[in-house]
Amino acid sequence: MTPFVSLTERDEREMLDAIGVSSVDELFCDVPEGVRFRRELALEPALSEPEVVAHLEQLAARNVRDEVSFLGAGIYDHYVPAIVDAVLQRGEFLTAYTPYQPELSQGVLQAIFEYQTAICELTGMDVSNASGYDGTTVAADACYVAKHVTGRSKVVVTEVTNPQVRQVVKTFAPGFGLEVAEVPHRGGVTDPDELAEAARDAACVIFQQPNFFGNLEAGRELAAAANEAGALAVAHVDPLSLGVLEAPGRYGCALAIGEGQGAGNHQSFGGPHYGFLAAQSEYIRRMPGRIVGETVDAAGERGYVLTLQTREQHIRREKATSNITTNQTLLALGGLVYLSWLGPQGLRELGETCLGLAHHAKTRLQEAGLEPTFSGQTTFKEFAVRVGRNGADAVRDARAQGVHPGYPLGRDYPGLDDSLLVAVTEKRTPADIDRLVEVLAS
Amino acid sequence: MKLIYEKSQSGRTAYTLPRHQLETPELPEALRRSEPPRLPELAEPEVVRHFTELSTRNFGIDTGFYPLGSCTMKYNPRVNERLANLPGFRDLHPLQEEEGAQGALELMWRLQEALVEVSGLHACSLQPAAGSQGELTGLLLMRAYFTERGEHEQRRKIVIPDSAHGTNPASVTMAGYEVTPVKTDARGNIDLEDLRGKVDEHTAGLMITNPSTLGLFDEHVEEIARIFHAVGALMYYDGANLNAVCGISRPGDMGFDIVHINLHKTFSQPHGGGGPGGGPIVVRDTLEPFLPVPQIVSDGDTFRLEFDRPKSIGKVRGFTGPFGVFIRSYAFMRMWGPQLKRMSEIAVLNANYLLARLRDAYDLPFDRLCMHEFVVSARGLKREHGASALDVAKRLMDYGFHPPTVYFPLIVPEALMIEPTETEPKELLDEFCDAMLAIAREAAESPELLKDAPHDRPVRRLDEVRAAKRAIVRYGFEDHPDLGGEPAEPRQLEAQKGA
Numbered sequence: 009m010t011p012f013v014s015l016t017e018r019d020e021r022e023m024l025d026a027i028g029v030s031s032v033d034e035l036f037c038d039v040p041e042g043v044r045f046r047r048e049l050a051l052e053p054a055l056s057e058p059e060v061v062a063h064l065e066q067l068a069a070r071n072v073r074d075e076v077s078f079l080g081a082g083i084y085d086h087y088v089p090a091i092v093d094a095v096l097q098r099g100e101f102l103t104a105y106t107p108y109q110p111e112l113s114q115g116v117l118q119a120i121f122e123y124q125t126a127i128c129e130l131t132g133m134d135v136s137n138a139s140g141y142d143g144t145t146v147a148a149d150a151c152y153v154a155k156h157v158t159g160r161s162k163v164v165v166t167e168v169t170n171p172q173v174r175q176v177v178k179t180f181a182p183g184f185g186l187e188v189a190e191v192p193h194r195g196g197v198t199d200p201d202e203l204a205e206a207a208r209d210a211a212c213v214i215f216q217q218p219n220f221f222g223n224l225e226a227g228r229e230l231a232a233a234a235n236e237a238g239a240l241a242v243a244h245v246d247p248l249s250l251g252v253l254e255a256p257g258r259y260g261c262a263l264a265i266g267e268g269q270g271a272g273n274h275q276s277f278g279g280p281h282y283g284f285l286a287a288q289s290e291y292i293r294r295m296p297g298r299i300v301g302e303t304v305d306a307a308g309e310r311g312y313v314l315t316l317q318t319r320e321q322h323i324r325r326e327k328a329t330s331n332i333t334t335n336q337t338l339l340a341l342g343g344l345v346y347l348s349w350l351g352p353q354g355l356r357e358l359g360e361t362c363l364g365l366a367h368h369a370k371t372r373l374q375e376a377g378l379e380p381t382f383s384g385q386t387t388f389k390e391f392a393v394r395v396g397r398n399g400a401d402a403v404r405d406a407r408a409q410g411v412h413p414g415y416p417l418g419r420d421y422p423g424l425d426d427s428l429l430v431a432v433t434e435k436r437t438p439a440d441i442d443r444l445v446e447v448l449a450s
Numbered sequence: 451m452k453l454i455y456e457k458s459q460s461g462r463t464a465y466t467l468p469r470h471q472l473e474t475p476e477l478p479e480a481l482r483r484s485e486p487p488r489l490p491e492l493a494e495p496e497v498v499r500h501f502t503e504l505s506t507r508n509f510g511i512d513t514g515f516y517p518l519g520s521c522t523m524k525y526n527p528r529v530n531e532r533l534a535n536l537p538g539f540r541d542l543h544p545l546q547e548e549e550g551a552q553g554a555l556e557l558m559w560r561l562q563e564a565l566v567e568v569s570g571l572h573a574c575s576l577q578p579a580a581g582s583q584g585e586l587t588g589l590l591l592m593r594a595y596f597t598e599r600g601e602h603e604q605r606r607k608i609v610i611p612d613s614a615h616g617t618n619p620a621s622v623t624m625a626g627y628e629v630t631p632v633k634t635d636a637r638g639n640i641d642l643e644d645l646r647g648k649v650d651e652h653t654a655g656l657m658i659t660n661p662s663t664l665g666l667f668d669e670h671v672e673e674i675a676r677i678f679h680a681v682g683a684l685m686y687y688d689g690a691n692l693n694a695v696c697g698i699s700r701p702g703d704m705g706f707d708i709v710h711i712n713l714h715k716t717f718s719q720p721h722g723g724g725g726p727g728g729g730p731i732v733v734r735d736t737l738e739p740f741l742p743v744p745q746i747v748s749d750g751d752t753f754r755l756e757f758d759r760p761k762s763i764g765k766v767r768g769f770t771g772p773f774g775v776f777i778r779s780y781a782f783m784r785m786w787g788p789q790l791k792r793m794s795e796i797a798v799l800n801a802n803y804l805l806a807r808l809r810d811a812y813d814l815p816f817d818r819l820c821m822h823e824f825v826v827s828a829r830g831l832k833r834e835h836g837a838s839a840l841d842v843a844k845r846l847m848d849y850g851f852h853p854p855t856v857y858f859p860l861i862v863p864e865a866l867m868i869e870p871t872e873t874e875p876k877e878l879l880d881e882f883c884d885a886m887l888a889i890a891r892e893a894a895e896s897p898e899l900l901k902d903a904p905h906d907r908p909v910r911r912l913d914e915v916r917a918a919k920r921a922i923v924r925y926g927f928e929d930h931p932d933l934g935g936e937p938a939e940p941r942q943l944e945a946q947k948g949a
Contacts, residue, residue: 010793010796011785012527012785013792013873014875014876015876019876022876032798035799036667036798037819038669039695040671043671043672043703044699045697045700045703048697048788049567049697049790050788051783051786051788051790052787053788054785054787060529061529061533064536064557064781065536065538067554068537068553071538071550071553072546072550077543079543083543083545085541095501095502098502099511100505100508100509100513101510102723103510103511103513103526103720104510104721104724105723106721106724107723108855109509111907111908111909111912112508112907113508113509114508114907114908114909115504115505116508116723116724118453120724122454122925124923126487126490129489130487130489135923138724139725141580143768144765144767145579152624172765172768175764176766176768178764179590180586182593182626184624185626224477224478251486252477252482252483253481254483255483255487258485267768274540274774275542276534276540276773277543277554277769278544278768278769278771278772279772279773280726280728280772280773292921299923300923301923302917302923302933303913303914303916303933304912304916304933304934306911309910311909312912313912315918315921322615324616325619325620326623326629330624331620331624333580333581333582333617334580334582334726335580335725336579336722336725336726337722338720338724341723348464348500349464349494350464351462351490351491351492352486352489352491353463353491354463354464354465354467357467358467360474361467364470364472365472367475386477403547412546415545434467438470438472
């Protein structure tokens with residue numbers, strides 16, 4: 009069996025004759041004998057299509073399903089409308105590559121232009137790239153932008169920024185020639201004065217809004233602290249919060265970044281998703297990754313092309329603003345279809361629904377004797393709650409009853425061993441929340 | 451065609467969401483959204499029609515032949531889409547407890563094992579999000595390796611051939627290294643004499659694609675490995691062209707220490723109009739301790755994530771990598787099984803067949819058999835008839851083909867880089883050759899056919915200079931410029947402030 013191959017034996021013979029060799033093996037005459045692989049690859053036997061489907065269905069069945077889940081911590085169980093999947097399965101989008109030839113790629117180019125517009129509208133920024141890998145790598149990208157804009161060699165990240173975002177920044181910082189400083193939280197949020205102190209000599213300050221604990225930061229004050237120190241203010245935002253929460257471009261941020269998954273991508277065990285990165289116009293020529301721009305064709309008609317390519321690796325090589333080539337276009341297209349389905353009214357209603365459900369969950373838990381970890385803080389769709397014992401134990405016991413109650417914060421924050429991070433999306437119901445309270449309070 | 455924002459009508463909606471009789475708490479005014487985002491307002495049927503119409507203005511492998519060199523545009527099996535969308539995979543949260551994600555962990559572990567076998571090395575991390583992120587990850591592994599040996603300050607240089615992808619030098623800079631370029635010799639191999647003069651105790655490593663971007667297997671790869679290993683440097687294999695050599699020659703056996711594999715090329719993850727990709731790295735045992743966290747490990751029948759790896763470089767991306775990509779590539783490898791070598795053989799056969807048919811009509815910079823792709827030059831057509839590689843590319847669209855990669859690698863003027871992959875039938879390869887030969891004749895007889903091409907696309911050739919100069923990168927709503935209207939002075943758009 010040779011799957012997905014069209015050559016017959018006769019074709020092969022004719023082609024070898026045309027080439028002027030007698031066997032396929034002869035085509036590899038340039039591969040030195042010393043590096044030729046002379047046994048068969050030790051891979052498992054080939055499967056037919058029905059067999060591969062059965063095999064993967066068995067694997068998929070070994071993952072949990074039908075659990076009432078309050079897991080979030082960066083990836084969320086928001087509803088993905090049917091039209092998103094339908095559009096992404098169009099072969100013309102699915103099986104194309106980067107639109108190097110614009111005359112054959114107006115579909116994806118216009119879609120990315122529309123995506124860039126949507127991200128700019130959400131974040132209040134002037135320019136968005138065509139996508140980054142995910143919500144962690146865009147933070148590293150932002151640091152690279154800030155290093156070149158400011159010429160400084162330190163970046164500041166708040167401790168209540170998603171731990172994975174912080175880890176990724178720390179991985180890449182040494183290569184970028186950057187040091188990373190973290191600012192601790194005070195009662196679940198960042199203190200602007202403390203941030204201002206740390207921001208001195210910093211290239212940028214990254215903070216998350218709502219922060220990892222779900223608490224709303226004083227965004228305007230944090231951005232001001234960065235700006236006063238001459239550091240770029242970078243807000244890591246939840247796109248689905250931006251129907252109800254202010255756009256970072258309107259409270260002094262230079263860049264807005266985030267994880268796009270909740271807006272139009274399935275959870276898919278962590279990917280592929282899209283990260284977004286948007287900026288004020290003055291940073292446009294330092295932006296990482298692909299950008300689509302509008303132009304005209306030879307007949308004067310409007311059209312779209314990849315633009316500002318002198319920033320990019322295939323032209324600028326070692327001086328490029330990033331090494332991004334393959335990005336997350338299809339997932340970003342999913343984001344655009346999703347945001348087109350929601351519209352401004354849907355985005356606002358979704359935000360209010362999540363806000364209402366999460367508030368209901370927090371209140372119900374409190375009534376059952378489970379106090380919020382950070383009292384007095386305003387939250388959006390996620391909040392930390394004390395469960396009166398080790399969070400990991402609480403998760404284990406709740407799961408035995410068919411509920412995943414949330415992420416144990418003790419994994420990343422020593423001292424919060426008794427706290428769970430509970431996420432409530434529009435897919436959870438008041439009845440689901442009743443079950444959450446029941447399993448956690450028991 | 452109108453933008454979706456130009457079709458928007460205030461008050462139209464597509465969404466439906468559950469509504470509960472719950473109190474919505476008031477947000478503090480300072481944090482509340484002041485003006486709503488101007489997202490599109492359309493009913494669902496019009497949203498679907500918009501994106502369907504856009505799709506008809508796009509060309510994918512499902513549409514036709516897509517010989518984009520170095521991108522390995524092979525058929526993407528539809529069954530893989532069904533598998534990636536199994537609810538047990540699609541709806542799985544990445545922070546689910548390991549006990550509730552055994553199927554996903556097993557799939558990733560099995561994929562790792564298969565990639566280890568294909569690359570001839572020892573340990574794999576699936577985490578990097580794309581090939582260029584794999585490169586950067588691999589370079590950070592080199593840093594960690596030399597830092598542990600106390601040699602990091604001494605070793606600053608990464609050697610890269612002049613035929614390399616632009617991502618290689620860009621990654622080198624981002625890893626805090628310096629690029630040392632090395633020349634290509636008259637046969638298209640790395641120039642050994644130039645190389646010997648550039649590799650010393652200050653060299654951290656080599657970064658190459660083999661076969662190279664010229665589609666040629668480096669005949670001196672064993673000697674190159676000796677040169678680098680003799681000075682204690684490491685060898686990095688850019689797996690962009692792995693589709694040529696699966697089961698034929700393994701990077702580990704060639705002497706490489708670190709490999710990245712482009713799952714969206716060799717292992718058929720659909721390219722998605724630009725992504726997603728997957729860039730797993732596979733390394734020699736000496737580099738295993740430095741791999742990103744978490745690692746996926748097997749305890750017999752159960753699988754878990756290992757975070758406690760003190761020498762690890764850290765995380766390069768969220769969670770364990772782009773899982774949906776792993777599903778597709780694993781399924782693809784399982785359908786080939788040990789015969790994977792046949793995939794590479796046919797890819798190489800197809801490329802050599804095209805080369806044999808085109809070699810007389812176009813200039814051939816290196817007269818050798820090729821691997822899975824080859825580079826010809828339109829230099830002769832340009833000199834004699836004024837027809838450039840770009841003109842040939844645009845004219846190919848009139849014949850119904852996606853053009854090859856053009857103007858790359860940089861060392862070949864008027865380059866056309868052609869990669870057919872293993873999935874194309876001979877009839878189609880012949881049609882493509884007929885078109886290429888016809889275009890070469892047209893260049894002599896009626897060059898305007900090339901200059902004016904393409905003729906039947908939704909747009910004519912686009913003004914890229916103007917796009918870069920004016921930089922309109924978002925819809926401007928009521929202020930959107932009428933580009934066709936040719937204003938006397940280019941309007942100062944907000945995005946133009948950049949330095």
